[in-house]
Amino acid sequence: MKRRVVITGMGVASPNAVGLADFRNAIREGRSGIRFFPELEKLKFKCQIGGKPEISEKMLQEYFSPLQLRGLNSSGIFYGVIAGKDAWKDAGLLIEEKEKPDWNSGIIFGTGILGVDKFREAIHLIDEGKTRRLGSTSVLQTMASGISAYLGGILGCGNQVTTNSSACTTGTEALLMGFDRISSGKAERMLVGSCADDGPYVWGGFDAMRILPANYNSTPEKASRPMSESAAGFVPGSGAGALLLEDLDSAKKRGAKIYAEVLGGEINSGGQRGGGSMTAANDEAVQRCIVKALENCSLKKDEIDGINGHLTATKGDVTEIKNWVNALGRKGKDFPLINSLKGMTGHCLSASGSIECVASVLQLSDNFIFPNINCEDLHPEIVKLITSENIPRETLQTEVKTIAKASFGFGDVNAVVIFKKYIA
Structure with missing residues (x-):
């Protein structure tokens, strides 16, 4: 008999809000997070707008240790760790140092492309013969599974820890993969979600395809127009979402808040x-x-x-x-x-x-x-x-x-x- 799966925690780093409470208010209010970026204008993009979560240095210091932040230059990892840790804490789970991993908890956290800015930095250093200046974290930041690896180490998960990648389907696919693992009895809890890098080196390819709106640079909040007759293309965005999936019996046993059930x-x-x-x-x-x-x-x-x-x-x-x-x-x-x-x-x-x-x-x-x-x-x-x-x-x-x-x-x-x- 398959186990029932529920959602007991959530976290989000979205262009229109960072943190679950503010995100709830933002979507209720219909608040846009799409902004104009002078950098894109300087680089002669046709579409000079996008959606990017606003993350301060102070916020990063709340989610990462000084050692973790040393040389870290991946917006996707920033967003993913923020959303993932928030979802874990929202579920009432502790983040603590312990000798053994949590064998019953795993992670499936997807991405499309990770560490683009780190790749760019690495290419210049290598071409200049300065390979040793890359630092010890360049591989971790540029491998696709970097986000699940970071979260896995921070949370101490001992079940399956992996990254999926299926373009725009990635996040929903990750959730269903985590659902399958719990419903089949292979895990009690799975942190699922996905993240995306941002900036010109991610968004440039879409601008070249001419599938982004070019006539809303002065009115960015009006640019993304789903189901509208005047829709002129999608506005590129970035961020991360995370959900803590849990076996219903486990959630009830520890008295967890349940947001919804995944059928x-x-x-x-x-x-x-x-x-x-x-x-x-x-x-x-x-x-x-x-x-x-x-x-x-x-x-x-x-x-x-x-x-x-x-x-x-x-x-x-x-x-x-x-x-x-x-x-x-x-x-x-x-x-x-x-x-x-x-x-x-x-x-x-x-x-x-x-x-x-x-x-x-x-x-x-x-x-x-x-x-x-x-x-x-x-x-x-x-x-x-x-x-x-x-x-x-x-x-x-x-x-x-x-x-x-x-x-x-x-x-x-x-x-x-x-x-x-x-x-x-």
Whole structure:
């Protein structure tokens, strides 16, 4: 018999807020974290805006020891450790030095690319014949599993400690991987999440692809426009989200606060066939992923109350809504409430799924639906499929029982997780 899995802790470093309490307020208020960056203007980027968590030196000193900070130059590791430690503490777990690791706790914390600024620094030093000046942490900061390795050492986890990477699907995939490990009895607790670096050396490739908005440099908060007719491309973002998943019996035994239950989900790929490509989703695969997620959770199609979509503010938004309508067999007023966090944060790439999972769970636990911002002009093709009332533009104080969170990534990969309100 599979074990039930619940969420007992969360942490977040998002462009619009750092820390769970402030993030809760930010999404309720529809607060944007997208800003103009003079550095991007100097480098002649077309899109000179982005989403980046505001982290002070003082805050870093609260999360890292002086030794850990020595030579550390990876924004993704900064964000991931902040979110991960916060989630651990939020779950009521101690961070302490002990002789043996915690064999029942593990980590699956993903990323897309890590340590870009450290790579740049290393390349210059090596080319100048100054290899010895790289320092002892350059490998740890630039290996993909650097984030899980840092967290694993800080928290002393002795179960599986690893990093996954599946483009924009990374965070949601990490959560489902952690869910599987607990539900199968291989762990009691898994810290799951994902992080993303930021800056010109991460965002430059997307600017070169001309898929970022170039006309909002003077009005950055208006730039990310999911489901809008005037959407002009996604705004790049960064940060990290973390969730502490736990076996229900373990959580109840130690009297932990329970935010929500993870019912399960599905991960698949469109194989870059049938209309799918490196950058576009195979519609059949997306619909199969949604339907299979419901089947895995023993849910009927009319039991989904809310959807936190991938919805990036590109032409793919219309297609995504069509796929939800076809997969659920629900349209018009019968369609669930749907929202996208990316209007407030931009597209946080490999961190997007985990940050948006935190936002989804907060809606369940606190009985509200956060607003969609910057979509006053809803795309007419979307309005033909679902009513505008299904796309709240103001915060709704309402109780929902189930929320489906979806992530669709480059490489034609998909993940859907379903959260349920926990009732003791």
